[in-house]
Amino acid sequence: MTIKRRDFIKKAGTGAAGVAALSACGGGETGSETQATGGAGISGPRVSWRLATSFPESLDLLHGAGVRVARRVEELTGGNFTIRVYQANEIVPALQVMDAVMQGTVQCGVSPGYYYIGKNPALAFDTAIPFGLSTRQQYAWMMHGGGLELLNSIYADFGVISFPCNSTGGQMGGWFREPVGSLADMAGLRFRIPGIGGEIMSRLGVTVQNLGAPEIYPALERGAIDATEWVGPYDDEKLGFYQVAKNYYYPGWWEPGVTMGLLISMDAYNELPPAYQEILQSVCGETFADRLAAYDHANPLALQRLVNDHGVVVREYPQDIMDAAWRESNAYLEEQAAADATFRQVFESYRTFRDAQWSYAQGNELAYQVSAFNRV
Secondary structure: OOOOHHHHHHHHHOOOOOOOOOOOOOOOOOOOOEEEOHHHOOEEEOEEEEEEEOOOOOOOOHHHHHHHHHHHHHHHOOOOEEEEEEOOOOOOOHHHHHHHHHHOOOOEEEEOHHHHOOOOHHHHHHOOOOOOOOHHHHHHHHHHOOHHHHHHHHHHHHOEEEEEEEEEEOOOOEEEOOOOOOHHHHOOOEEEOOHHHHHHHHHOOOEEEOOOHHHHHHHHHOOOOOEEOOOOHHHHHHHOHHHOOOEEEEOOOOOOOEEEEEEEEHHHHHHOOHHHHHHHHHHHHHHHHHHHHHHHHHHHHHHHHHHHHHOOEEEEOOHHHHHHHHHHHHHHHHHHHHHOHHHHHHHHHHHHHHHHHHHHHOOHHHHHHHHHHOOO
16 A cells, blocks of 8 residues: 555554553562562562663653663662663663673663674564564564564573563654655665665665764764664654755665564573562563553654654655565575574564464454545
8 A cells, every 4th residue: 555645744643553561570589688678569689780772861762761661670679679771872882782781881781683683683583674573563473472582592692681671663764865766866875774674775775884873963964874764753853863854754664663672681680589580571561562652652743843843855765665675675584594594493483473464464454554544
């Protein structure tokens, strides 16, 4: 179904997925070095952790996922388990959070797995792959389809364990200083884009760069890059991309449903009392649901501001770009699966789940969306 630009802007307020939050659990240990936690109903030792995120504080939903995890953990342990949160570049750069967890610089961090495909390409599945699952489907695969178990078997090689704690929903297709009218216009374009999406853009002739959030605007402003993708209207407005690039593209075909985890040092996690482990996992589930709902609320309003107040032009990717991206995405995934047994194992699980999900969604849900959304 082709969505016209004016309809896309008009209908930007249409709601998105609801994800059930996990509830925090009680229980715990007592001992000579423990303190009662009052309202939380458990007792346990005092624990102090550090958490790094890949985002500046100004991105209050992305960085704020770490802040919310820390606040809830402290509340549910009566103040005995505290986590101090650091923004990108405060302890480590945005793209080195996993390294900091591995090295013990911090005990945990909020960061997308696809930042670390250089360590293992299959970590892309922890965030999103081109033409992949929606957010609801991705979370279902991870929590009920065996996906998280597979991903954590990879993270274990690096002494890390991950629990989903953040989601942006489906993302937009990026900001361009100049419009792109066809696939030919992509040749030589300098585009900031990470993960497998960057690999596919490279195959389309794009010169790919990977920058953390604080570095993107200066690079775009001075012309070091011609285009960038980030998240969606709410975060993109905060970073000010509209001031130097007025062309805002959709769809974000490389990130149709984004998840990211709390990356935790396995050593630090294993030292926690079981009750604290359970609380930490549950708080991650809470925070995942909260962030997704927050983005679904904030993005439509931000898009209206970008268009009405800042003169942004929302554009749809030309069909020849979409066709080439589909072709190259599938080719890349098949090549990686053929070359790497771990990637193949994760991809086969993901693809089997995706085929079943898409078959179902294109019936009941798509029929409803086509009928109802077009009436607004």
